Amino acid sequence: MNNVLTIAFYSLRRSFWIILGWGIPLMLLGIITIPFYDLVAENEKQLRPVLNTLKPLLKSFIGGDEAEQVFTPEGFIALRYFAFLPVVMGIFGSVYGSGLLAGDEEKGILDFLMAHPISRAQMFWGRLVAFFISLTFIIGLGWLGLWLGVLKAESMIFSPLKLILPYISVFAVTWLFACLSLAFSMVMPSRSAAAMFSGIIVLAGYIITTLSKAIKGLEAWALFSPITYFQGNAMVGLELDLLMKLLIASSLFIFFARRGFGSRDIRVAGDGGWKIPLLDPR
């Protein structure tokens, strides 16, 4: 346990600039975006007819049938602020998760660290704990920005606690993609391949979930998209079953990643272990 904390603390220190680099823009996004609600509320009469004339496919990208909720404070936050956040944070999770172990492995740093009296399990959990805390800080900065934005908007009154509900869902989606990417990085030939595949799933999931609001045939496919389980409108009520589905899937990916890391070779650049077996010309 002691070593897990040592690893987590050191990894967290290394993540300092990542936390600021992602957390501050997320905070600014809230501060800048949310006060625009005052303008939307003022111009509701002019905007509502425009919204009604949009074709269903186009309308699906701004919330589908729920698009008209943009005129309510909760709806505005869900549609204008949280709608793209799972994609942005999903990409972040994919990049970070793939590099959690494979990044240092490719650089050859892990090889040196693992020569010390630490088990693979300790290294794995230490890094994962560090990511959990980093993500909490980033989400925390985002939530702070959202709250400051709400304070700045004249026609919005929400308690800080209520604002945290959609962010719990953002956390769960980001966590899921990070765990997925981590699991990929344990079986794929490189960190970048793992990040790329996970990133493709983020984008494909977003498109399928969005279009499924207009194209009925995609509804079944949308069940496999993690974005479908994201609750940008959690301020009106967080559905725990959706949250649990994301967390259960994440736990499965963690299980596979842990097994992968525990049973395979620690690779170093030029080691010869990076080739996909079927494509290995040797």
Next chain:
Amino acid sequence: MSDQNLPAIYAKDLIKSYGSFRALKGIDLQVHSGEIFGFLGPNGAGKTTAIRCMLDMIRRDSGAIEIFGKDPQIDSVAVRDLCGYLPGELRLDENASVKSILNYLRRLRQGGNDCSENILQLASRLDLSLESKIKNLSKGNKQKLGIIAAFMHNPKLLLLDEPTSGLDPLVQQTVLELVKEAKQSGATIFFSSHVLAEVQSVADRVAIIKNGEIVEVGVTSSLLSKRSWRAKIKFGSDDSGRKAMIEALKDTKVLKVSDDGRIYDIGIEGDVDSFIKCIAAFEVDYLEINKPNLEEIFLSYYGDYNS
């Protein structure tokens, strides 16, 4: 069996493959506790693969390996606790400082004040500033950091992969002194090197690995002594008769004769007395007789590799 009686490293029929490439083809190796063991071989021969198997960074396909009686695959943390490791190519977190990395590694080893004092002493001996950032260090200084990390906790077994690589001659000497001091305090040192002269100067025993197989293993001094003498001789004048005379000597073989018939390379198994007496009958301009050094022995195994 007590720890002292257990071999520091024991490997039996150790096999490791990367895909279809077999890096280790059944290595048998026994390193005694308290000895300095040199592990020789060119790049790609399997040295690093063997060391990484010992630390359970890679998993063997078959065979057995034990470090002081412990299987690294079963008891990896205990094995790593006994070892200090310097990788052949040391990579570190570039944004960290030397001090923060060493403190991190010390904490991973649960190292206390002794460890901290050792770090300071080693840094002083190796002339390394602890305040420097890794990204500002030269290759040699990074290597010094690796050496400190390997030695700081006084391990029972040191696994050093090219320990003097990138170091200037003065620091190389300091590192060899550290190796000898570690041996005196009871540690076992297993090290690979391309600088065969330094292996020859410190190693009690050596093994030569070629294409994943151990081709020679033995006490360094006897490995050198059992080799034949090599004589290079330049005669004062041409005389075709002397070649037959030399070849007629027991255990003596003419390896090469120059075009003008004056310069001979000769191999002598056993005693050189009869050879000296034989050439005393001729006019000699130059004579050099010596035993091959470790480098020549090494190269004799790697004739194909070098050509």
